[in-house]
Amino acid sequence: MIVKKLTDAPAVELEAYQNVTKRVVLGAADGSGEIALRHFSLGPGGASPYHTHPFPHLVRIEAGTGVIVDPDGAEHPLQPGDYIYVPDNERHNLRNTGPDPFDFICIVPARGEQPACLTPADDDS
């Protein structure tokens, strides 16, 4: 088994995004071949693209305040302790609406975590 802390996972600045830092906390490098657990920190004004992908998201909000935008463009407010399920191919994005970092963990099946896919065009967030 592996026991680790968030800061044991390298932080990657997603420059093609808007003010977003990502860490793959538990993933293929840890032997987790089925599921990946990633941590995202969106700085003030930070957002993921409004996008779709053929895999689900399971999300838990960790810190800060933000919204998730649904396929109709409606914004759902989020706070720490909230959980979200986004099905495959459902359009969404997450956006920081507060002055502090907006942090969340985002769990995906392994096919959703591909190191080469860090641009909005081949998005994995």
Added chain:
Amino acid sequence: MIVKKLTDAPAVELEAYQNVTKRVVLGAADGSGEIALRHFSLGPGGASPYHTHPFPHLVRIEAGTGVIVDPDGAEHPLQPGDYIYVPDNERHNLRNTGPDPFDFICIVPARGEQPACLTPADDDS
């Protein structure tokens, strides 16, 4: 998409365990057919059985203090913010070592979350 809070998920007392409450926060009932996210709260003295199962665990400690026991019987101390990966078929258990509830989320592939399997003999925790 579904946005929910921990308390939106029914709490189940696992009486065959030792002082453990479980909530399936995101799972099949939410449309999540690949991955389940469960929340466990172990009261003082609470523990899961020392057991194995043919699926992995991805764990994040939420509150309290405890340990995870590895296949050699060694105890690894845990605190909020720690992450754990337990591979398929690796013996382990989690135990509360403090005076307060020891809470964690535990993510499994769908085959690891079967409602009928709530006894130690057919364990899913």
